[in-house]
Amino acid sequence: MSFTDHASRFKRLQSLQESNGIDAFLLTSAHAIKWLSGFFYNFETGPSPFQLLPAVLLVVPGDPMCLIIADNESFTAPTNGLEISVKPYVSYVHEKPLDFTSQFLIQLHEAITQKKLTRARIGIEKVSLPFVVAQSIILRYPELEFVDVTLELSSLRMVKDPDEIDLISKAAGLCDIGQEAVLKYAVAGMTELELFTLVRGSIETAAGKRIPMMADMVCGSRTAEGGGNPSEKKIKHGELILSDLTPCLNGYWGDSCNTIVAGEPTKSQKDTFNLVKEALEIAVNSIHPGVKALEIDRQMRGHIGNFPHHGGHGVGTIYHEDPRIVPYCETELLPGMVIALEPGVYNDGYGIRLEHLVVVTQAGCRILTRFSHQFELI
Amino acid sequence: MSFTDHASRFKRLQSLQESNGIDAFLLTSAHAIKWLSGFFYNFETGPSPFQLLPAVLLVVPGDPMCLIIADNESFTAPTNGLEISVKPYVSYVHEKPLDFTSQFLIQLHEAITQKKLTRARIGIEKVSLPFVVAQSIILRYPELEFVDVTLELSSLRMVKDPDEIDLISKAAGLCDIGQEAVLKYAVAGMTELELFTLVRGSIETAAGKRIPMMADMVCGSRTAEGGGNPSEKKIKHGELILSDLTPCLNGYWGDSCNTIVAGEPTKSQKDTFNLVKEALEIAVNSIHPGVKALEIDRQMRGHIGNFPHHGGHGVGTIYHEDPRIVPYCETELLPGMVIALEPGVYNDGYGIRLEHLVVVTQAGCRILTRFSHQFELI
Numbered sequence: 236m237s238f239t240d241h242a243s244r245f246k247r248l249q250s251l252q253e254s255n256g257i258d259a260f261l262l263t264s265a266h267a268i269k270w271l272s273g274f275f276y277n278f279e280t281g282p283s284p285f286q287l288l289p290a291v292l293l294v295v296p297g298d299p300m301c302l303i304i305a306d307n308e309s310f311t312a313p314t315n316g317l318e319i320s321v322k323p324y325v326s327y328v329h330e331k332p333l334d335f336t337s338q339f340l341i342q343l344h345e346a347i348t349q350k351k352l353t354r355a356r357i358g359i360e361k362v363s364l365p366f367v368v369a370q371s372i373i374l375r376y377p378e379l380e381f382v383d384v385t386l387e388l389s390s391l392r393m394v395k396d397p398d399e400i401d402l403i404s405k406a407a408g409l410c411d412i413g414q415e416a417v418l419k420y421a422v423a424g425m426t427e428l429e430l431f432t433l434v435r436g437s438i439e440t441a442a443g444k445r446i447p448m449m450a451d452m453v454c455g456s457r458t459a460e461g462g463g464n465p466s467e468k469k470i471k472h473g474e475l476i477l478s479d480l481t482p483c484l485n486g487y488w489g490d491s492c493n494t495i496v497a498g499e500p501t502k503s504q505k506d507t508f509n510l511v512k513e514a515l516e517i518a519v520n521s522i523h524p525g526v527k528a529l530e531i532d533r534q535m536r537g538h539i540g541n542f543p544h545h546g547g548h549g550v551g552t553i554y555h556e557d558p559r560i561v562p563y564c565e566t567e568l569l570p571g572m573v574i575a576l577e578p579g580v581y582n583d584g585y586g587i588r589l590e591h592l593v594v595v596t597q598a599g600c601r602i603l604t605r606f607s608h609q610f611e612l613i
Numbered sequence: 614m615s616f617t618d619h620a621s622r623f624k625r626l627q628s629l630q631e632s633n634g635i636d637a638f639l640l641t642s643a644h645a646i647k648w649l650s651g652f653f654y655n656f657e658t659g660p661s662p663f664q665l666l667p668a669v670l671l672v673v674p675g676d677p678m679c680l681i682i683a684d685n686e687s688f689t690a691p692t693n694g695l696e697i698s699v700k701p702y703v704s705y706v707h708e709k710p711l712d713f714t715s716q717f718l719i720q721l722h723e724a725i726t727q728k729k730l731t732r733a734r735i736g737i738e739k740v741s742l743p744f745v746v747a748q749s750i751i752l753r754y755p756e757l758e759f760v761d762v763t764l765e766l767s768s769l770r771m772v773k774d775p776d777e778i779d780l781i782s783k784a785a786g787l788c789d790i791g792q793e794a795v796l797k798y799a800v801a802g803m804t805e806l807e808l809f810t811l812v813r814g815s816i817e818t819a820a821g822k823r824i825p826m827m828a829d830m831v832c833g834s835r836t837a838e839g840g841g842n843p844s845e846k847k848i849k850h851g852e853l854i855l856s857d858l859t860p861c862l863n864g865y866w867g868d869s870c871n872t873i874v875a876g877e878p879t880k881s882q883k884d885t886f887n888l889v890k891e892a893l894e895i896a897v898n899s900i901h902p903g904v905k906a907l908e909i910d911r912q913m914r915g916h917i918g919n920f921p922h923h924g925g926h927g928v929g930t931i932y933h934e935d936p937r938i939v940p941y942c943e944t945e946l947l948p949g950m951v952i953a954l955e956p957g958v959y960n961d962g963y964g965i966r967l968e969h970l971v972v973v974t975q976a977g978c979r980i981l982t983r984f985s986h987q988f989e990l991i
Contacts, residue, residue: 278659329923366747367739436810545707
């Protein structure tokens with residue numbers, strides 16, 4: 236995270252602070268914390284039995300941010316002038332009984348007192364704030380007030396800073412590697428799961444570490460349902476394979492989808508593939524600053540007919556965020572927004588969905604996923 | 614889940630209800646919900662942007678349980694007489710703006726009213742209960758009272774029912790497959806990550822689906838640190854490989870650890886391996902109903918000297934739960950408790966840890982992980 240980029244996020248937060256008369260923010264969601272501080276918690280193995288929360292970020296615009304993390308988490312503060320004061324709390328010690336809730340609350344109360352917030356108006360995220368934390372604050376400081384800022388934060392996160400676009404591009408690079416691996420390894424006779432293992436292996440080898448990942452990887456009639464987890468189903472010759480790969484690299488997500496055929500496509504399959512590819516190209520070409528999200532959605536449906544899911548969505552520290560490319564979304568696109576576009580056609584027998592990830596630019600948009608949508612195996 | 618087994622859990626919950634004067638339980642943690650209802654949410658891709666919570670379980674002992682889940686989750690109620698009323702809430706519809714928080718709360722309030730709990734004393738889990746849910750209940754029903762039952766639930770979950778032991782055994786079976794794969798595939802020259810891909814692939818092929826998994830997979834000097842995620846580090850000839858595999862199958866965890874050598878072991882390595890193996894055998898043989906957890910811990914440290922982590926821990930719907938095999942834990946072991954035992958020796962240059970998962974029986978204990986701890990490659 237560069238200092239300039241971070242200053243831009245901070246400035247936006249400051250305008251939210253001023254317009255809502257907020258003194259401080261108490262952030263508890265992983266995605267908001269990543270966005271503002273750079274701290275990423277790998278969620279792949281579920282909530283830790285040794286933590287109240289992986290992290291809480293207390294932000295008073297103008298002051299150094301205060302990041303309270305469990306002492307079994309690691310965090311290296313950026314070395315670019317961004318000031319973060321890290322307060323670790325005792326999470327697990329095998330010699331003594333667990334006490335992480337109190338240990339966390341002690342650190343939090345110390346931070347609230349130090350920052351003189353005992354009568355403040357504090358912006359919170361009402362879904363990720365645990366009851367025990369809220370209750371403890373309310374009891375101790377009856378004059379402190381909570382204001383939910385979930386929607387406002389979501390709106391602030393829509394336009395990405397250059398460092399965020401860089402991080403998302405790197406995650407998109409893992410999508411490219413995954414989609415290339417699908418074309419390289421897919422062969423009739425293997426199961427969806429076997430293909431998935433090879434694809435994820437390629438992605439993790441490229442990343443040099445484990446990568447949390449959502450993935451639709453389905454073949455044959457399952458493609459008509461639009462997706463699903465890889466199963467023991469064997470890929471038969473001539474069947475389609477739909478691969479929607481959504482990896483998370485250091486807290487930022489990529490997104491991509493391709494549909495291929497394990498053998499010779501029928502004419503109708505080939506025509507459908509080309510139709511969906513055109514719809515995606517139309518969407519890409521329709522993007523420019525000022526166009527409404529719903530207009531991009533309409534363009535895709537206009538070309539291929541209606542389909543039973545969104546036309547796309549924002550991508551950042553959440554894999555599906557604002558703006559949504561859906562029939563109701565009046566949001567005007569702005570440079571820096573990162574959007575996944577994913578038109579699809581689902582017939583009785585099969586489905587084809589193609590997806591690219593793009594960033595809105597002054598001139599239109601730039602495609603972040605660089606793989607090409609290829610229908611037939613290499 | 615069999616009806617008898619479930620009745621046993623319900624009965625224990627009822628005794629908690631009576632001793633604490635509680636009218637109902639509002640369960641929000643994934644592990645307590647799995648334990649009581651069988652509903653499992655796969656956490657591998659983090660919190661869903663379309664849900665307030667994956668599930669909430671409202672339990673009035675004597676009544677059918679009420680499970681509120683997002684409508685993009687699937688749940689098949691057991692067909693054994695266990696009555697669960699499922700209330701789905703609207704999570705994501707691409708034609709209309711997101712409204713899951715309200716949709717969830719509408720269902721919850723309807724359930725509270727139907728069950729006449731507006732003035733009840735309700736047992737909650739204070740860490741996993743979101744502020745927005747608590748606030749909404751408190752505002753609407755000022756006479757309703759919350760009582761945190763987190764510790765009591767943890768205690769109730771310690772003794773496993775036969776259906777739970779069966780589920781944990783199946784997860785332990787995946788550990789066996791993983792440990793066998795380590796011995797089969799490990800070879801000098803490959804990276805920790807490449808080995809991990811092959812091992813997880815074997816586990817997922819056996820399970821027929823993706824399996825969430827914690828894993829230490831480290832070689833050489835990293836084994837002296839006790840663990841860590843698989844990295845790009847290449848396994849060199851003669852280095853040790855420590856593999857702690859902790860897969861989650863349908864909401865229940867397995868746990869296992871082996872340490873092997875990629876080549877010929879030195880005499881000192883072989884001696885250390887045998888010493889740790891003896892410590893594990895001593896621990897297994899020390900287990901019987903009535904023995905204190907700390908006594909098992911003491912036996913291991915007595916044989917191999919002190920080591921910088923617990924001697925073991927309970928395993929169930931959490932990978933690390935009560936009772937803990939640690940110096941302070943006075944809990945007396947009871948038949949049905951499932952415990953991972955994991956003594957280790959960490960020298961300057963390398964570390965060796967060996968782990969088995971056992972269930973306490975009337976006569977002593979039965980080992981659920983069936984692989985044998987083998988030091989040298991096949």
